[in-house]
Amino acid sequence: MSDHAQHSQPEGTAPRGSLAPHLAERLLFRGIYGLVLASAMVAALDVPGEEADPGQDALWVLLTALVSGAAHGYAHVIAQRAAGEASAAPGRLRAVLxxxxxxxxxxxxxxxxxxAVAEWxxxxxxxxxxxxxxxxxxFGAGVxxxxxxxxxxxxSFRAGAVDMLIGLLVIAADALIE
Structure with missing residues (x-):
């Protein structure tokens, strides 16, 4: 029996899991995006032959994530506006937050x-x-x-393994570029 057939749900019921599906989707989407962004940033900022500045690198990773999150939230606001869905200012702020x-x-x-700044x-x-x-x-987010x-x-483990491939690709790219 297929894995999907064992877990079919009656229409109108939420899938199994610890989080409401819509909330889980939003959290996981943004969390996975953040993990990939952090990996890509830290790999890009670690340039061989340059003097290490982990404090500046940490600041860039954090600043990039904050700006990316704000830009993504604001893009939702613009898309809603373009679709004719008027949104009040608090709704815009909520979309960004x-x-x-x-x-x-x-x-x-x-x-x-x-x-590394603390020299640990x-x-x-x-x-x-x-x-x-x-x-x-x-991997954990995929599962x-x-x-x-x-x-x-x-x-679920197969899905996690596929998601984990993104991280492995960043690691491989980092190794090849160095």
Whole structure:
């Protein structure tokens, strides 16, 4: 019996999982975007042969996530306006603030870079651990998204593995570029 057939749900019922489907979708979308953004930023900022500045790199990762989140939220506002859905100013602000999972997802990377500022480890170590952490985070987010959608364990692990490939591609690109 297929994995999907085992978990069919009556119409009108929410899929299994710990979060309401719509909320889970928003949180996971923004969180996954933040993990990929953090990985790409930390890999790009770690330039071989240049003097390491983990404090500046941490600031750039955080600032980029904040600006990306605000831009994404505001893009929703513009799209709603273009579709003729008038939105009051509080609704616009809520759309921008709803992007909080994106900057929140970069915080582990920022903290790892700040650990290099405190000289607990080198920036190279911080970058490697951040890339690994974010890749594992992508796997976990993929599994959580699939489970929230009502998929079984095997399908959920396959979904997580596919999401994890994004992180592995960033790691491979970083290794090839260096």
């Amino acid at each position: 709803a992007e909080w999972p994106l900057p929140a997802a970069v915080l582990p990377t920022v903290l790892l870079l700040l650990g 480890w080198t920036e190279d170590t911080a970058v490697e651990v951040a890339l690994l952490f974010n890749t594992v985070g992508l 959580l998204a699939a489970r929230t959608a009502g998929l079984g364990r095997l399908s």
